[in-house]
Amino acid sequence: MARATAEAVARRSYGKLVALLAMRTRDVAAAEDALADAFAAALADWPARGCPANPEAWLMTVARRRAIDGARHRHTGDEVANQLLILADEIDAHEAGALPDQRLALLFACTHPALEPAIRTPLMLQVVLGLDAKTIASAFLLSPAAISKRLVRAKHKIRAAGIPFSVPGRDELPGRLAAVLEAVYAAYAEGWTDPLGDDVERRDLADEALFLAQLLAELMPDEPETLGLLALMLYAHARRAARRDAAGDYVPLSAQNPASWNAPLLDAADALLTRASTFHAIGRFQLEAALQSAHVHRCRTGRANWDEVVQLYDALFSITASPVVAVNRALALAERDGPQAALDTLAPYADDPRLAEYQPYWAARADLLARAGATFEALAAYDLAIGLERDPAARRFLQRRRSELARAAPI
Known part of the structure; x- marks a missing residue:
């Protein structure tokens, strides 16, 4: 009976379990090896102790522990990723506490005060959200070689100084928030660029980033920048489908039909931005959301508001001094x-x-x-x-x- 159950689970769930495990380990071969060990353990354990109530969960737990044991004993590989894998298992075993989602907990774990602020977001993007060095470099206007060197130096510091990864308490979250918001937005921006919506990996990345932003807004509803980030992402998400016509050709904002935008998402974004403004603490993401709101208003009403848009870009540039903001400001100034x-x-x-x-x-x-x-x-x-x-x-x-x-x- 136990063997038959194990074989049935293998036929029904093997692919799903490998995929779930590989999402953690970023290593399909290691996931397959760990799952094979778990099935072998099931054949030894279940006949003596009986089949568990949830065979899939039992196999996943054993496979994850096997993968972690392998990570602990490997002499090669990314030790930072291995540490986070171990932490992920601890989060599963014991509730995340102040944080309601494992990925969110791991993002905050990458904001240890001993790490330079400039490396925290790239570290999250690589080891938690799975972006490669080329994509991360593009987000920060750096070369892949430069961002790779930064990541290598950061990981060496983590190893040499013995910097521990742990989930911070609720009272520590506000001081660690900025880098997490930046990582979530960078992940969303990368996923949002999927040309036709048929790139499953990018679509999943955008959806996951949006989910994390929603969790952050629920977790920290009195932090105006979490509200601003979610508003910004909802403004973008509301018109994502309008960026392509029926033939799949690109449609610039000025040529999009506002009637095709997702009105409930725009209403939700407006409400979030209004609530954020009540805290009287302006930040980058609120300003970027306000810019999106201004563009939406102009396109919907047909009334030019370029003076307002330029003023918003001026405020945003005073905070970021970013050349990207300067480019976008120039386009508004031209109008x-x-x-x-x-x-x-x-x-x-x-x-x-x-x-x-x-x-x-x-x-x-x-x-x-x-x-x-x-x-x-x-x-x-x-x-x-x-x-x-x-x-x-x-x-x-x-x-x-x-x-x-x-x-x-x-x-």
């Missing part, structure tokens, strides 16, 4: 004051290495140069933007823009 004013404000960034491979910068520059009548410079900028664009639909959109400009250019 208010013309393309040359926008190009003038971008001039200090002409040789900024952070923007050398930042595709939106070159796409924005191409558009501004074309509108200013600098056709040949615009064509060169379009070439760079097209070469850097990962999304086939957006690439086709830029190629069409370039072709239209080239046809209109004087011979």
